[in-house]
Amino acid sequence: MKSALTRKSGAALIALGLVGIGALCAASYDSAFAFTVNSSNSGIEERHANHSQAEESGRPALDLLQEIGRDFWDWRAKYAPFTGDDVPRIERQDTNKRDWSAAAIEARRRSLKQFEVRLQSVNSANLPIAAQVDYKLLGSAFARVHWELDINPRWSRDPNFYLEQSVTPVLEAIAVPGPYDRSRSVEILSRIDNIPSIMVSAEENLSTTPAPFVKAAIEALADIRQELDAVAAGLQPQTTINAKEFNEASARAAGSLEQYRAWLQQRLPNSPAQFAVGREAITYFVHQVALLPHTLEELLTIGRQEAARAQAFEIFEENRNLSLPQLRRVPNTNAMMQRGKDAEREIRTFLRRRQILTVPAWVRHYVFRDTPQYLSALSAFGELDDLTSATRLQEDGVRYVSPPSSNLDLFWDATAKDPRPIILHEGVPGHYLQLVLSWANPDPLRRHFYDSSPNEGLGFYCEEMMLQSGLFQDSRRAREIIYRFMLLRAVGIELDIKLALGEFSIDDGARFLDASVGVGHEMAEAGTTAFALTPGVLLSYQTGKSDITRFLTDARLQQGNRFSLRAFHDFLWANGNVPIALLRWQYLGSKSDIDRVSELSNSAKYRFKN
Numbered sequence: 001m002k003s004a005l006t007r008k009s010g011a012a013l014i015a016l017g018l019v020g021i022g023a024l025c026a027a028s029y030d031s032a033f034a035f036t037v038n039s040s041n042s043g044i045e046e047r048h049a050n051h052s053q054a055e056e057s058g059r060p061a062l063d064l065l066q067e068i069g070r071d072f073w074d075w076r077a078k079y080a081p082f083t084g085d086d087v088p089r090i091e092r093q094d095t096n097k098r099d100w101s102a103a104a105i106e107a108r109r110r111s112l113k114q115f116e117v118r119l120q121s122v123n124s125a126n127l128p129i130a131a132q133v134d135y136k137l138l139g140s141a142f143a144r145v146h147w148e149l150d151i152n153p154r155w156s157r158d159p160n161f162y163l164e165q166s167v168t169p170v171l172e173a174i175a176v177p178g179p180y181d182r183s184r185s186v187e188i189l190s191r192i193d194n195i196p197s198i199m200v201s202a203e204e205n206l207s208t209t210p211a212p213f214v215k216a217a218i219e220a221l222a223d224i225r226q227e228l229d230a231v232a233a234g235l236q237p238q239t240t241i242n243a244k245e246f247n248e249a250s251a252r253a254a255g256s257l258e259q260y261r262a263w264l265q266q267r268l269p270n271s272p273a274q275f276a277v278g279r280e281a282i283t284y285f286v287h288q289v290a291l292l293p294h295t296l297e298e299l300l301t302i303g304r305q306e307a308a309r310a311q312a313f314e315i316f317e318e319n320r321n322l323s324l325p326q327l328r329r330v331p332n333t334n335a336m337m338q339r340g341k342d343a344e345r346e347i348r349t350f351l352r353r354r355q356i357l358t359v360p361a362w363v364r365h366y367v368f369r370d371t372p373q374y375l376s377a378l379s380a381f382g383e384l385d386d387l388t389s390a391t392r393l394q395e396d397g398v399r400y401v402s403p404p405s406s407n408l409d410l411f412w413d414a415t416a417k418d419p420r421p422i423i424l425h426e427g428v429p430g431h432y433l434q435l436v437l438s439w440a441n442p443d444p445l446r447r448h449f450y451d452s453s454p455n456e457g458l459g460f461y462c463e464e465m466m467l468q469s470g471l472f473q474d475s476r477r478a479r480e481i482i483y484r485f486m487l488l489r490a491v492g493i494e495l496d497i498k499l500a501l502g503e504f505s506i507d508d509g510a511r512f513l514d515a516s517v518g519v520g521h522e523m524a525e526a527g528t529t530a531f532a533l534t535p536g537v538l539l540s541y542q543t544g545k546s547d548i549t550r551f552l553t554d555a556r557l558q559q560g561n562r563f564s565l566r567a568f569h570d571f572l573w574a575n576g577n578v579p580i581a582l583l584r585w586q587y588l589g590s591k592s593d594i595d596r597v598s599e600l601s602n603s604a605k606y607r608f609k610n
Contacts, residue, residue, distance in 0.1 A: 043071075044071045044074065044075060047067065047071060047118070048111075048114040048115075048117075048118065061122050061123050061124060061126070061127055061131075062127060062131050064118075064121075064122050065119075065122050065124070065127070065131060065134060065135060066444065066445070068115065068118050068119055068122070069134065069138055069444060069445040070444065071115070072115055072138065072141065072142075073444075073448055075111060075115075076090065076141075076145075076448075077090050077091065077092055078092070078096065079108055079111075081148060081154075081155075081161070081164065081165060082164050082165055082168045082169050082172065083168070083534075084164055084168055084381065084382045084383065085382075085383065085452075085537070086383035086385050086431070087387070087431055087435070087449060087452065087455050088449040088452075089172060089387070089389075090448075090449075091389040091390060091391060097190075097193075097194050097197065098165060098169070098194055098198065099197075099201070100155060100162070100165060100198055100201040100202070100205065101201050101204070102204065102205060105149065105155060105205075108149060109149055109150075112142060112145050112146070112149070115142060116142055119135070119138055119139065119142070122135065129585060129586050129589070130443070130586055132585075133578065133582045133585060133586050134443065134445045134446075136291070136582055136594065137445055137446075137450060137578060137579075137582060138445065140288070140289055140290075140291055140450050140451065140579065141448075143284075143288040143289045144289045144450065144451070147284070147285055147288075147289050151277075151281050151284055151285070152277050152281055152285070152535065154533070155205055156205055156206060156207050156208075157206065157207065157208055157209060157210065157213070158209070158210075158213045158533060159202065159206060159209055159213055159214055159216075159217035159260075159264055160213055160216055160217045160220065160533055161202075162198055162199065162201070162206075162260070163217060163220055163221070163381060164381070164382075165198050166194070166195040166198045166199065166253075166257070167224075167257070167381040168381045168382045169191040169194075170188065170191045170192055170195075170231070170378065170381075171375070171378040171381050171382040171384075172382065173187055173188045173191055174188060174231070174235055174374065174375055174378075175375060175382075175383075175384065175385065175386045175398075175400070176386050176392075177369070177386065177395075177398060178235075178238035178239075179238040179239070180238055180239045180240070182240045184239075185239035185240040185241050186240075186241075188235070188239060188241070189241050189245070189246065192228075192246075192249045192250060192253050193252075193253075195252075195253035195257065196252055196253065196255075196256035199256040199257065199259065199260045200256075202260060203260065203263055206267075208271075208272065209264075209267060209271050210271060210272055210273070210274060210275035211268060211271040211272060211273050211275075212273070212275055212506045212529055212532060213275060213529075213532075213533060214264050214267060215268065215529075216529050216530075216533070217261075217264055218261055218264050218265060218268070220380050220381070221257055221258070221260070221261040222261075224254055224257045224258065224261070225254040225255075225257075225258060226377075227377040227378060228250045228251075228253055228254045228257075228377075229250065229254070230373055230374055230377035231250065231374045231377050231378065232246050232247050232250040233374070234372060234373045234377075235374040273505070274502065275502075275532055276499065276500055276501060276502030277500050277535050278500070278501065278502065279296070279500075279501055280604075281500070281535070282296070282497065282500035282501065282535055282536060283296060283604050285535065285536040286299070286536065286539075287597055287600050287601040287604065288601055289451055289536070290451045290452075290453045290536065290540065290543075290579065291451070291579040291581050291582065291594065291597050292453060292543055292547075292579075292581070292597070293547075293581050293592075293593040293594070293596040293597050293600070294543070295600065296497055296501075299493050299497060299539060299543060300493060300494055300497060302493060302542065302543065302546050303490055303491065303492070303493025303494050303539070303542055304494065306486070306490035306493075306542055306546065307487060307490035307491045307494075307516065309486075309490075310483055310486035310487040310490050311487055313483045313486070314480060314483035314484060314486075314487060317476065317479050317480050317483055318480060320476065321476050321477055324477055326477065327417035327418060327475070327477045327478065328417065329404040329405075329413070329416040330404055330416055330417075331404070332403060332404065333370050333402070333403050333404070334370075335404075336368055336401055336404060336415070336416060336419065337367070337368040337369065337370070337401070339419050340367065340368035340399075340401075340419045340423065341365075341367060341368070343418075343419045343420045343423055344365055344366050344367070344423055344427060344428055345365075346420075347423060347424065347428055347429070347466070347471070348428060350466070350469075350471055351428075351429060354469055354470070355564075355565065356429075356465075356466075356469060356565060356566060356569060357429055357566060357570065357573060358566060358569075358570050359428070359429070359433065360437075362393070363393075363433065363436055363437075364388075364393070364394065364395060364396045364397065364436075365396045365397070365428075366396065366397040366398075366399065366423060366426070366427030366428050366432040366433075367396050367397070367398055367399070368398075368399050368400075368401045368419070369398050369399070369400050369401070370400070370401065371384060371400035371401060371402055372400075375400060376400075384399070384400040385397070385398060385399045385400060385426070386398045387431060387432050387435050388432075388435075388436065389439070390439040390447060393436060393439065393440070397427060397432035397436075399422075399426060399427065401415070409523060410484070410488070410519055410523070411485075414481045414484075414485075417477075417478075417481075418475060418477075418478040418481060420471065420472070420478065421463060421478065421481045421485060424459075424462045424463050424466050424471075425459040425460065425462060425463055425485075426459065429462050429466075429573070430458070430459040431455065431459050433573065434455065434458055434573050434576035435455075435576070437573045438573075438574065438575070438576050440574075441574055441575065446574075446575055446577060447577070448577060449577055450577055450578070450579065451540065451579060452536075452537050452540035452541075452544070453540040453543055453544040453547070453579060453580070454544055454548075454576055454577060454578060454579055454580055454583075455540075455544070455576060455577065456537075456540045456541045456544055457540060457541060457542075457543065457544010457545045457546075457547060457548055457580070458544065458545075458548060458572065458573070458576050459541075460485075460486075460489055460542065460544065460545040461544070461545045461548045461549065463482050463485055463486070464482060464486060464545075467479060467482045484517070487516070487517055488517050488519075489541040489542050489545075490542050491512070491513065491516040491517060492531075492538040492539060492541055492542060493538070493539045493542050494512070495512060495513055495528065495531060495538060496531060496536065496537070496538035496539040497539060498512075499528070499532045499535065500535040500536070504528075506525065506529055506532060507525070509524075509528035509531075509532070510524040510525035510528045511524070513527060513528055544580065547580040547581070547593075548572070548580060551580055551583065551584055551587075552568060554584070554588060554590070555568050555587065555588060558588055568587075571583075571587060580593070581593035581594045581596075581597055
């Protein structure tokens, strides 16, 4: 994941037991998907109403827990907000209009309360540890909805939120490679048609809008009519929608977005500079949503120590490589796609031969593709990739790439020189592989995104883990790329927390980022703005990685000569959506981290406890 929603390049800164993946996938993966998204909410309200009767009927607690989880994720697939991130994307299989009116938001609050009451009625104390982990996992999911609705209510304060609910859904739909059959074509058109009504809700709901957020939204919409025109012209021939209908829907959407931009321009002079969510809110996120067993001060210490370590390793590597030539960019997109293909296969072979991680034979590939013009037009509104989904495991994961040039940002300039670092994080063994294996988890509650810390932490962990395992012995200059990525993610903890606390303005954060990593002021300013929009995401990279490495060493100490790195990784990847504190409980039998999370949560002075 690398955040979007800003036009500048700085947006890129961004009872199971120990089931091994080999055993998990021994049967056909299709059999693992008894629990899939059902876009209808039929029966959910009835089960809300009858939860006490179900409890009294003597139904097993495990059955009730799975039913609540199934109902919650069906509900979430319909009502969860879209984001510019790729990892949390939800498979949404209906063409219902998305509604962000005040009445709809209040209805979501009521539904969440009903889910909480149902979960509280489940006696989890005598369940197997894996099921108790699932119980806590649902609590984390409910806390995230609280975060979205009331603690960091972007729907009432961030104009960019409504770009994510209007334009980003279109990008997600067209990031799936075409051509598009009737069903997908209707979905694309429905998402475009939905834009004007969402803009109406935006103007009704937004109250106090921080000036940096308003500026970012105004900038993102600067060329929106031309961009939607490009989408219509390039995409329509690949759909079943006739040109007139497509163009008229696009024009209506563009007009509503232009009107929204003009409305924001009128608000800007009176918008406050302050944007921070504050200590109480970010602490709630860290402990209740992310389930991190650390205080903010401890997180800052981790970030500073890891930044110093990354900086030192980069210095050592650069000094070691003084006599070596710099890496050269590939000449064109075709060469980049071929190198990406070769590198992904090299990495899979390396994982197998070094007994690092099982990659089942049924897993498809992560590939680079040239970016279509119609998709490039919306690049400011989300990630240009398709990591597939629970029902599309037979398809390759796709990352759309741009022609190599000196204008590429930090990540993609590095990729034009050596694609392996980005593939490690985004593809194999990172996000694509982790998501695919998690979608095949026999436990339905483990198949969904809960928080960025395990996912982004694992992606980040892949980079240095593979470096230390010897993948880059053939290219010492490529090791410098890994250390630069490490430095960027490490300083992200301090940037994230100080933005959330109000100790950094956007300018302060940009100066800090540029001074720490040397990305240039423009990239630093745009990246800082993007991270200010979504507090808690940037710190997840380093925090997740640090907690995974601590988990790894504790597993080795506990198991001694019985320890297998591949078995440990197989468990971690299959459960890659689950916070590490919970995985430690299941894998090590240790509740120390989750007990500390509870202690920190109970001692916090939240005005908004669940």
